[in-house]
Amino acid sequence: MKGRVNAGLIAGGVLVGLVVAMALVSFVWTPHDPELVDAANKLREPGDGYLLGADKFGRDTFSQLMVGARTTLYVGIVAVGIAALIGTPLGVIAGMTRLRWLSELVMRVNDLVFAFPALLLAVMLGAVYGAGTLTAMIAIGVATVPAFARVARAATMQVMVTDYILAARAAGRRRLPVAFRHVLPNIGSMLIVQASVSFAIAILAEAALSFLGFGTRPPTPSWGRMLQESQELLFSTPRLALWPGLAIALAVLGFNLLGDGLRDYLDPKLRRIRAER
Amino acid sequence: MLSVEGLTVRAGAVELVHDVSFHIGPGERVGLIGESGSGKSLTALSLMGLLPEGVTAGGKARLHDRDLIGVPESKLKDLRGRAMSMVFQEPMTALNPLMRVGAQVAEVMTLHGRPRDQARARAVELLGEVRLPDPAQVARAYPHQLSGGQRQRVMLAIALANEPGLLICDEPTTALDVTVQKQMLDLIAEVAPALLFITHDLAVVASVCERVLVMYGGRVVESGPIREVFTRPRHRYTEGLLAASKLTPRGTRLPTIQGSVPPAGQFPGGCVFRNRCPHADTACEKVPALTGEGHAHACWHPADRG
Amino acid sequence: MILYLLKRTAVFLVSTAVAGVLVFAFMAVLPGDPAEVALGVNATPEALAELRRQFGTDRPPVAQFLDWFGGLATGDFGTSYVTSAPIGPQISDRLGVTVVLVGGGMLAALLIAVPAGTFAAVHHRNPLGVVISAFSQVGIAIPAFLAGILLVFVFAVQAQALPSGGYVPLAEDPVEWFRSLLLPWLSLGLVQGAVLTRYVRSAVLDVMREDYLRTARAKGRGRMGALWRHGLRNAAVPVVTVLGLQLATLLIGAVVVERVFVIPGLGDLLLNGVAARDLLLVQGVVMVLVAAVLLINFVVDVAYAALDPRLRGAR
Numbered sequence A: 001m002k003g004r005v006n007a008g009l010i011a012g013g014v015l016v017g018l019v020v021a022m023a024l025v026s027f028v029w030t031p032h033d034p035e036l037v038d039a040a041n042k043l044r045e046p047g048d049g050y051l052l053g054a055d056k057f058g059r060d061t062f063s064q065l066m067v068g069a070r071t072t073l074y075v076g077i078v079a080v081g082i083a084a085l086i087g088t089p090l091g092v093i094a095g096m097t098r099l100r101w102l103s104e105l106v107m108r109v110n111d112l113v114f115a116f117p118a119l120l121l122a123v124m125l126g127a128v129y130g131a132g133t134l135t136a137m138i139a140i141g142v143a144t145v146p147a148f149a150r151v152a153r154a155a156t157m158q159v160m161v162t163d164y165i166l167a168a169r170a171a172g173r174r175r176l177p178v179a180f181r182h183v184l185p186n187i188g189s190m191l192i193v194q195a196s197v198s199f200a201i202a203i204l205a206e207a208a209l210s211f212l213g214f215g216t217r218p219p220t221p222s223w224g225r226m227l228q229e230s231q232e233l234l235f236s237t238p239r240l241a242l243w244p245g246l247a248i249a250l251a252v253l254g255f256n257l258l259g260d261g262l263r264d265y266l267d268p269k270l271r272r273i274r275a276e277r
Numbered sequence B: 001m002l003s004v005e006g007l008t009v010r011a012g013a014v015e016l017v018h019d020v021s022f023h024i025g026p027g028e029r030v031g032l033i034g035e036s037g038s039g040k041s042l043t044a045l046s047l048m049g050l051l052p053e054g055v056t057a058g059g060k061a062r063l064h065d066r067d068l069i070g071v072p073e074s075k076l077k078d079l080r081g082r083a084m085s086m087v088f089q090e091p092m093t094a095l096n097p098l099m100r101v102g103a104q105v106a107e108v109m110t111l112h113g114r115p116r117d118q119a120r121a122r123a124v125e126l127l128g129e130v131r132l133p134d135p136a137q138v139a140r141a142y143p144h145q146l147s148g149g150q151r152q153r154v155m156l157a158i159a160l161a162n163e164p165g166l167l168i169c170d171e172p173t174t175a176l177d178v179t180v181q182k183q184m185l186d187l188i189a190e191v192a193p194a195l196l197f198i199t200h201d202l203a204v205v206a207s208v209c210e211r212v213l214v215m216y217g218g219r220v221v222e223s224g225p226i227r228e229v230f231t232r233p234r235h236r237y238t239e240g241l242l243a244a245s246k247l248t249p250r251g252t253r254l255p256t257i258q259g260s261v262p263p264a265g266q267f268p269g270g271c272v273f274r275n276r277c278p279h280a281d282t283a284c285e286k287v288p289a290l291t292g293e294g295h296a297h298a299c300w301h302p303a304d305r306g
Numbered sequence C: 001m002i003l004y005l006l007k008r009t010a011v012f013l014v015s016t017a018v019a020g021v022l023v024f025a026f027m028a029v030l031p032g033d034p035a036e037v038a039l040g041v042n043a044t045p046e047a048l049a050e051l052r053r054q055f056g057t058d059r060p061p062v063a064q065f066l067d068w069f070g071g072l073a074t075g076d077f078g079t080s081y082v083t084s085a086p087i088g089p090q091i092s093d094r095l096g097v098t099v100v101l102v103g104g105g106m107l108a109a110l111l112i113a114v115p116a117g118t119f120a121a122v123h124h125r126n127p128l129g130v131v132i133s134a135f136s137q138v139g140i141a142i143p144a145f146l147a148g149i150l151l152v153f154v155f156a157v158q159a160q161a162l163p164s165g166g167y168v169p170l171a172e173d174p175v176e177w178f179r180s181l182l183l184p185w186l187s188l189g190l191v192q193g194a195v196l197t198r199y200v201r202s203a204v205l206d207v208m209r210e211d212y213l214r215t216a217r218a219k220g221r222g223r224m225g226a227l228w229r230h231g232l233r234n235a236a237v238p239v240v241t242v243l244g245l246q247l248a249t250l251l252i253g254a255v256v257v258e259r260v261f262v263i264p265g266l267g268d269l270l271l272n273g274v275a276a277r278d279l280l281l282v283q284g285v286v287m288v289l290v291a292a293v294l295l296i297n298f299v300v301d302v303a304y305a306a307l308d309p310r311l312r313g314a315r
Helices: A007-028 A063-097 A100-114 A118-129 A131-158 A163-170 A177-212 A225-230 A241-268 A268-272 B038-050 B073-079 B101-111 B116-129 B137-142 B148-160 B178-191 B202-208 B228-231 B234-242 C002-030 C036-040 C045-055 C061-073 C087-122 C127-140 C144-158 C174-208 C210-219 C222-259 C266-275 C279-307
Strands: B002-011 B014-024 B028-034 B055-063 B084-087 B167-172 B195-199 B213-218 B220-224
Touching: A007 A063, A007 C127, A063 A177, A063 B116, A100 C002, A100 C266, A118 A131, A118 C036, A118 C222, A118 C266, A118 C279, A177 A225, A177 A241, A177 B202, A177 C144, A225 A241, A225 B213, A225 B228, A225 C144, A241 B014, A241 C002, A241 C127, A241 C144, B014 B220, B028 B202, B028 C002, B038 B055, B038 B084, B055 B116, B055 B137, B055 C045, B084 B148, B084 C127, B084 C210, B101 B116, B101 B148, B101 C061, B101 C087, B116 B148, B137 C279, B148 C210, B167 B178, B178 C087, B195 B202, B213 B228, B213 B234, B213 C266, B220 B228, B220 B234, B228 C036, B234 C061, C002 C036, C002 C061, C002 C279, C036 C045, C045 C266, C087 C127, C087 C174, C087 C222, C087 C266, C087 C279, C144 C222, C174 C222, C174 C279, C210 C222, C222 C266, C222 C279, C266 C279
Parallel strands: B028 B195, B028 B213, B084 B167, B167 B195
Antiparallel strands: B002 B014, B002 B055, B213 B220
């Protein structure tokens, strides 16, 4: 049943691992305090303890990257968590129910929420409650619910027509136990793949939000905001844009590769159910 | 009209069809029998130049003095659909689901120079000739609105549109319901020009063809007029096939050929059938040549002589 | 087919209405009173009441909603509580710019993805095809604004060939208009192009394996001819679905890109509105954006059925 461990899986795993490692290490140690404004070191070039240099406030870029990794992961975990916890049951119900109107209704509502892109939700939420990491996480999470619901529904429907489910039901088992014992474990692999893909999207969304000023508030470091701050100095100090940009791209790439690799590994046959973007 | 000499088909290092030679005269109906893995489909595909990626053909084949093997696509495509055409096994996926049936039939004519309106009109006529009810309606329909049997008739109409000299049919009735099969076979028998009919079903080939080639392991092991080959088979494989087929009245036990068809590239050296033949001995380590005029066989211990 | 169209239209209209309710409800939750915000803390109760009456915020929520939504249908987006300027004209001014931005971005994406994806599919065993696949994988990981910054760096900073920001209206100077939009278009187009390339490749690969391509070749078409005449339309079906999704993403990407390149579009308007707590404005812009996404979905559904006859009957 399992596919092969493939290059994408390894590459993705390595990249994701790097981000996680950076975040974890940052709890214990960073070369400098990333939030400390230090005018003396303003725009310092790389070298001598400042691995990647410092920004216009004298804050060490590398330390900022490390702590920024934390933000990136927080947002990803909470957003994907929300989406999975809400979306999966919805999708499974829609897939299992014999009531066509229920299935239709869930999917219509789903489509409606889909129409509110994460950014829009976050901006709206931010307008009402004030922008910040929490609103970003919730907004991205809610915006990702439809993707999970869709995948859960499609995978459930596929599983529902497999022979052993039909056998279990023919034997008289009621729907709810069937759901827990048979459906959930089988759609698990598709959900894991979707989680990875959605994580990548969450990172992109958070970066965009921070870039716009709707994400993590200063002085907490965030890759997106680092990018935004680098913009005005693009002509003179392009390296300030390079590092956060690279970090975002590699993290997203890592999760994408991980998602694709996991899909090939966990069950190549289920390739048909595309992970939703 | 069609002459094939020493046709070989390879996928990389593995030889799938080896040294196949035969000829088909104008109007002749020739059957090509064999089980899956015998190389019969590949033989046909190589004549049409439709081999899949990574598979190549060598040797010689000529249709009306035009070479078919080793010729660039630009020359071959001129022949396909015009001088020779093919009907494939699976009708459900053979037609473009987004195009109307009539347009798909007309296409084969416009490709080879017929003006559009003529092609359109002729397409409807052709659909009638393959005995589809209400051909004008069918022409406007989309493939998903037709049954398998109907779609296969459309394929036949497409194949015959430009009046080719040679029609190749690769298991055309295998995917159809039994009741529909007979109608289809009758139709083919009626309208086909020269025919190369590929199948694994001996009863089917007997009802349509005059001559037959038996293939096993990528080689022709027996060939000759159907009546002779089927009543007095020479090659042990043909003998086994006949015994197991519907054509031979049986006793209580179902006769089978022992063993099973090896995967491609794993056929024994020497006589291809050696590892399943009850009459095999050391002589069979050498490849037997196809011998005999008219009714030829490639066997060291053919049936007649025991 | 007609039935299908009617059903789709109904879904679109209902969804828009529901979205309107959601947006309105959302904004109505905001603590605070626009009248107080406008007049300040020391305003007299009478002045507040009078202003509320003018704004219409003294009426029950349902009435306010109906009034607002009804207004939307006729193009009246109300008047801002903060700036006292009518919102409708502000939106329509900016709408054109955003539409051009998104449209151009989509076009750029298609111009990149269709050839690249087809090439990658046809040559999928060939090293070049694999390279394209790999590139598209990387392209997906780059957000539009990052692409924008990168492009500015290359073309504006290093090459000094294109402006790093700003917008010139078409009527004023077509050449400058084009130049000011080129990098933004590319930012959106490159990223979406990468995503689309993967889908195009996958769709074309699937089609290449289809039997009806072999039938086309048996009729006398060459490899590329068969793919072109029969494959493309069939490959278009899954791609069109994705296109719809992509347009929605592009719309949002445009919001950010407008920031990067300082382009006065809807995104810019939205962000300014949020910063100024101009709720009615935010409501209006969000509604327009959401309605646009729903409209795109509707168009995709219709296009889908137009392309694939199998979808027209039963649904």
